[in-house]
Amino acid sequence: MCPGLTDDVQQIDDARKTAETRLADSGSIREANYTFFWQGLSQDDPRRHGVGFAVKNSLTAAIEPPTGGTERILALRLSTTAGFVNLLSIYAPTLCSTPEVKDHFFEALDEAISRIPSTEGLYLLGDFNARVGADRDTWPSCLGHHGIGRMNENGQRLLELCCHHGLCVTNTYFMCKERHKVSWRHPRSQHWHRLDLVITRRADLSTVLHTRSFHSADCDTDHSLVGSKVRLTAKKIHRTKTKGLPRINTCSTKDPERSRLFQDTLNEKMDTSSHNVTDTDSKWYHLRDAIYSSALTTFGKKEHRSADWYEAHWEKLQPVTETKRKALLAHKQNPCPSTRDALRAARNKAQQTARRCANDYWLNLCRRIQTAADSGNARGMYDGIKTATGPTATKTAPLKSKTGEIITDQCKQLERWVEHYLEMYATCNVVTDAALDTLPSLSVMEELDALPMLEESKAIDYLSCGKAPGKDGIPPEVLKSGKPALLQHLHELLRLCWEKGHVPQDMRDATI
Known part of the structure; x- marks a missing residue:
């Protein structure tokens, strides 16, 4: 038996829908615990309406960022173990809006729902500005036994849409206190109404464990928070981009005690077996891993965030x-x-x-x-x-084809990028012999062919601090801190690269 939603609002924190964001255009911003996505009108238009999502950072690896939304409807796709689930953030027109505005909104909502495959989950979250009432006999497929109030015009429009797409209002299916059913109080009559709804497919109703209002949540709005507990397990979406290495806390390199500990740890890991390696790649990998692991253990990870x-x-x-x-x-x-x-x-x-x-x-x-x-x-x-x-x-901006159509499929998006770069670099530059003959001939600098000496010490001293590390994840401060223990090993590596005429790939790759 599931007791339903917890009374602690702070524990309901996976994904949150936001309305009336009043932010221009579309975009996202990552904060300490959440990543915010929003969609609004253009920069030149008045700041009205606007919808968005606040997604917990632990779930960002399992979502597809929203694209192609409007100031009233925004869709987000979540990968779960049972397949993809679509979340729609809704902000409907009020009851006093013109019929044209209402017709345009419900047509756009109908089109957004129709684009979602019937095999994928669907949850509509938002301020529908609609009272659906409690007439289960008339709307048996849309309403449960725990409705409240009477239906208005917006409510009838919404229920007709739900009937057409096989949707149901989850708020009406759970028995709870009367004050947990309502979410907005009329400013003049002081009567409470249910305007904020969570809607899903009738076939997926069993995944919803409970839906209720939380009046104790202080959101500085005239609407109360509505929470819904759903049985879903997020599944990470595979992405080609590899995860970066944790940054080393370079501030700790100024501590003499930690610097000595880092040098001792590095000397222990650089055993005598590494001196017999004759392959440049193997020697570099051994030295790189020893430096990075020793520095991470001694200095710790860098905290990316400062308090606001x-x-x-x-x-x-x-x-x-x-x-x-x-x-x-x-x-x-x-x-x-x-x-x-x-x-x-x-x-x-x-x-x-x-x-x-x-x-x-x-x-x-x-x-x-x-x-x-x-x-x-x-x-x-x-x-x-x-x-x-x-x-x-x-x-965020949608990717378009040559004809101007928005591409949402990931495979087709990759194909479009390939097509774009093939056209960009398709031109072949031809260099004639006459142009080569005009190049001046310079004398050979024989001194550059000599083996490198112990000049790495000056090179390490000249390194600028505060620079981003390369692919190896080793910042300049770590090299300076471990200079006494690293100097001989770096010199041997450079001599081996010089003799073999081969430089490890990590040193040739640039980080952009």
């Missing part, structure tokens, strides 16, 4: 945020002047604290950037600027 203004002042913001959440819940349970005044006071206190913390954070960050710029610390200055600008928003 909210996390930096978590101790101050958490109490006022919790007080505001409790005041909101008390007002929803007992709407009266006293709870309303308490909610206003809690909101004012939270806003004042948030503004003060944000202001202090930005002042300290600007001061740090200015100090780095005045002292000539270019790296510190650019690190501060990068922290201020935050993560880069990734813009």
Whole structure:
């Protein structure tokens, strides 16, 4: 027996649908715990509507990023052990919208559902601005025994669409408290209604364990959070791009104790058997793996993320945020002047604290950037600027064929890229003998043919710190920290490369 959804909202965190994002165009941005995808109107249009998804970072390897959505409908494809599942983020027109707007929306929604194969799972999540009511006798294939309220015009349009595609409203199939069935309260009548729905195929209803509202979730919106627990197991999508190596924490290389420990660990791994290797590739692989593993063990992994203004002042913001959440819940349970005044006071206190913390954070960050710029610390200055600008928003654009049609199939997308690059590099450049004869003849520099001496020491000293590592994952700071233990091994490797006339592929590959 499954007890259904947990009361802890923080545990319902796999994928979340967002509406009224009011963000321009389309794109994605990766934060600490979630990756956000959004779709809105163009940059020149008013910031209205907008839909999106917030996907837990652990699930990003199992999804196909959304493409080709609108400001009201956005689709995301999730790979599971039972096959692909499609999630649609919906923001429907309100009841007072014009019939033309409603017709256009439901036609677009019908087209989006029709494009999804019937063998794949389908879940519609969103603010449908529709009351579907509780008339199960009239809509037996769409509604369960636990509906609420009466149906309106938008609700009838939605149920007709559900009947046509074999869909059902999961909110009406689970017995729960009345307040867990509703998600929005009318501002004038103060009556609660069910507008936010989770819809799936009738055949997939058994995968939905529970759907209910959470009024305790403080989202700063007039809608309450609606959660649905679904029995699905994500399956990673195979991608050709290999996963990069973990970055080494170069800040620890400044610690003398850790540097000595790194050198000792490296000497232990570089046993005498490596000195007898005569193959350049084998010698390089042995040296590369020894350096990287020793550095990763000694210095640890690099933390890519720095705290934002909210996390930096978590101790101050958490109490006022919790007080505001409790005041909101008390007002929803007992709407009266006293709870309303308490909610206003809690909101004012939270806003004042948030503004003060944000202001202090930005002042300290600007001061740090200015100090780095005045002292000539270019790296510190650019690190501060990068922290201020935050993560880069990734813009997404659909791949089109020569005729302008949008390509969604991955195999056809790869074929289109092959076609594009074949056309780009199809021209053959012909070099004539006359052009070769015009090249000047220079004298041979015999001194360059001599074996390399112990000049690697100067080369290591001249390495610039703060640079990105290559394919081997070894940053310059690690080479400088382990210079006493590495110098002889690097010299032997370079001599072997010189004598054999062969350089390992890792040293020839460029990272772009």
